[in-house]
Amino acid sequence: MKAVEIRNLSEKELSEKLVDLKAELFHLRFQHAINQLENPKRIKAVKKDIARISTIIKENAMKNAQ
Structure with a gap:
């Protein structure tokens, strides 16, 4: 998911x-631990999406605080 797409979501949708x-x-980490994960690159992609969403949530909080 791209940052532009994420920025268009509401706070509730982001949460x-x-x-x-x-x-x-x-679930991906669990599957990876028991060697049933088909695409280990998905873990990295999900972690990056989590970071993007967290960053945008914090940016929105900073804008609302000012």
Whole structure:
């Protein structure tokens, strides 16, 4: 997911997406631990998406604080 797409989401959608991605990351790590993960690169992509969403949530919080 690109940052431009993420910026267009509402705060509620961002929070929901963040929870979903964290759950997906948990499942991917579990699958990786038991050697059933087909695409290990997906872990890195999900972590980057989590970071992007977290950054945008913090940016929005800073804008609202000012």
